[in-house]
Amino acid sequence: MSRLLDQLSNTLEKRREIAKLRRLVINPQDAIDFSSNDFLGLAYSGAFRDAFLNELHSLDNILGSTGSRLLDGNSLYAEDLERTLARFHRAESALLFNSGFDANAGLFSTVPQKGDVIVYDALVHASVHEGMRISRAGLRVSFRHSDVDDLIRILKNVQQSHPDKNVFVAVETVYSMDGDIAPLREIVAAIRECWPAKDNGFLIVDEAHSTGVFGKNGRGVVAMYGLEDEVFARLHTFSKALASNGAAILGSPILRNYLINYARPLIYSTFMTHSSLASIKCAYSLLESGSTIQMQKHVHLLTKRFRQTIRLPIGTLLPSPSPIQGIVLNGNAPVRALATYLNKKGFTVKPICSPTVPKGHERVRICLHGHNTLEQVDALVDAVHLFFGSQKDTAANGIPLEQPKL
């Protein structure tokens, strides 16, 4: 083996020893999905499949995109879709990216100008960190998760220390691992308190996990609160509830034009295929026509049922009103034990271990979906109760089930 392969395999071995080795898994076909981000159940929807296949037939033979958006990849079809997205979400303009990761990386790496400040929620997604890491921002500072007092304290400090700089506040509407909703109105008020003239403080909101799930016809949390005009940029991903790939950044035409000129993930990558665009177009047609409203209602009903029926030691269930629920057990081994137990009972759930979440906050992430039934939720809750009942205060493999310190 070459020295390099030796080094790679030693590093992997170290990960394995500390139980942090990541591996690809294929979910059993017959297991009940309480894990995926297919919140509305569109990934297996016959109506969506039919609409998509019809749309493909109407594409005049073109499937690929044939190049970067800036070379041959652009099309009237893509621009029409962007206009549809902007209208649906009540934004001035929309710009498509190949993925939510690309969109966040492109936005955060380019828009903050030299010496600007980014104030971000401690739990923002890795893609925001990716962008911030290579941005020209002079200061990147996190505030405690969804803690508006902490945000205000930091904004006031930053106002003093960087009076002539742009300040960007980065949050998610529904947090991907905790499922809680950001106190968006309070965050907007905090920014307005510091910059009443809307001149130096800019809110950037990631709606990855609220798209399709919250707001009228799934428009998201910003729309649910009527805050469209208060947000500098919004990210909507199509990869979760919309059973597609890609994302759009909503904002002003100047922002759109700037990103077209500077966002490297958009400039130096082949644009998404026409089949991907068709999938997004069909998903938005379903949202707009109201076809997904029933699924949207159903997933919130299931969330309510799950939270009302589950009985867990205090502090173990994360306080989430969204379809993303978390059972927190302190340590990778206990969450793996619970996930394995539920997997054996026929439920697909995943342990979310540190370092993906901070140490002490390891959890089994449970997602509810439009395609789940009340009976399935009840069966899952029973299985969780059985696990806790049979464990008393020790997990199956002898690991103590300590209470999380949240």
Ligand SMILES: Cc1ncc(COP(=O)(O)O)c(C=O)c1O
């Ligand atoms: C909050 C958040 N933003 C962005 C992304 C990236 O989106 P995509 O999967 O479309 O790349 C994710 C994906 O998990 C996410 O959870």
